[in-house]
Amino acid sequence: QSALTQPRSVSGSPGQSVTISCTGTSSDVGGYNYVSWYQQHPGKAPKLMIYGVNRRPSGVPDRFSGSKSGNTASLTISGLQAEDDGDYYCCSYAGTYTYWVFGGGTKLTVL
Amino acid sequence: EVQLVESGGGLIQPGGCLRLSCAASGFTFNNYVMTWVRQAPGKGLEWVSTITGSGDASYADSVKGRFTFSRDNSKSTLYLQMNSLRAEDTAIYYCVREGSYNFDSWGQGTLLTVSS
Secondary structure, eight states: OOSBBOOSEEEEOTTOOEEEEEEOOTTTTTTOSOEEEEEEOTTSOOEEEEBTTTBOOTTSOTTEEEEEETTEEEEEEOSOOGGGOEEEEEEEEOHHHHOEEEBOOEEEEEO | OOEEEEEOOEEEOTTOOEEEEEEEESSOGGGSOEEEEEEOTTSOEEEEEEEOTTSOEEEOTTTTTTEEEEEETTTTEEEEEEOSOOGGGOEEEEEEEEOSSSEEEEOOOEEEEEOO
16 A cells, blocks of 8 residues: 555546545645656656646646645646546655655546 | 666566666766665555765665665766565666655666566
């Protein structure tokens, strides 16, 4: 069982919006503003999409946005496109002993 | 351009040992904290170990006492020495550069299979 809880799957049609949740505890998600999100396509390495809860690296479309409330972080993808299909993982800093915890991953299907 | 190239994976018997390497280029290597993240077949991501620029390493409980993470800043290379390997260590091992509390660059990964 992963430290952070994500839905196993979500889906949406092109142009729609989807939100993926990531629930942790006050020791990780709720305790630090260091939540990041990663996109992974089959056979490829993960790619950073959101960091610091709601910051986008250069080159990531502004269709991707992040937020956090209490112990739950969320990734919202608006204006879904076919290339958004893939697996998404959340990650949170969890202090100087545990360091990093990941979610179990969510498979996004663009219908 | 940041490049991270892992090598050293393969098939090893339970109880065996192996060393993974990661060659880094395209950035000032010694300025960065580096991390290994692994992914078992069909499973999610798992933090394995992190090392500071000066060589202080931290480990996940699942590998503590069996894995040793080191770096050679003169060669811009990381090493993960893995001993007493178990079937559950089977995974793709990714070498990752840490940005500001995030993992901003990933290698392509190297597959370790622990099986008799």
